Amino acid sequence: MDNYGGHIGQGRARDSQARRDAVTVEIGYALCSALFLAVVVFGVVAGPALAFELSDTVQGTLVASGATLGAVLFTVRVVSVLNRFAREGDSTDGDQPSQPGRTNPDS
Incomplete structure (x- = not known):
């Protein structure tokens, strides 16, 4: 079991769902801001x-x-927003906490 009370491996499923949600939101933002x-x-x-x-x-x-x-x-506008999002996603490796001074819950 992991820290969330689920089975091992569910953390990765949550991470991939969170990534899909982030991509969906970013696409919506890119389209709406470009349309405006x-x-x-x-x-x-x-x-x-x-x-x-x-x-x-x-x-x-x-x-x-x-x-x-x-x-x-x-x-x-759509291309620049999505490229920026892709570059930001590539620069984070997922193993480090998102904020300095914070510890990773798995450490």
């Missing part, structure tokens, strides 16, 4: 075209530019 960024950028670039009477050419250019820039920034 894309909407704000689209609004800033295409907003004047939708708010004011502009020629069809200028209006089309602003809307297309806003959509393109929003899509590019959406992709860049």
Whole structure:
């Protein structure tokens, strides 16, 4: 039995479930923050075209530019958040406590 009152090996199952949960939360954060960024950028670039009477050419250019820039920034944001999360996950080996001065319960 381990410190949690379960059988040996259940700690690893809890760790893998915690890791899956962390990945799910990080993916959700990446998508939500990227969507927010894309909407704000689209609004800033295409907003004047939708708010004011502009020629069809200028209006089309602003809307297309806003959509393109929003899509590019959406992709860049998702990739950068998930890469940062992956790098942080690789740097921790799981055997050391997460905070300095704390001891590992297995020690």
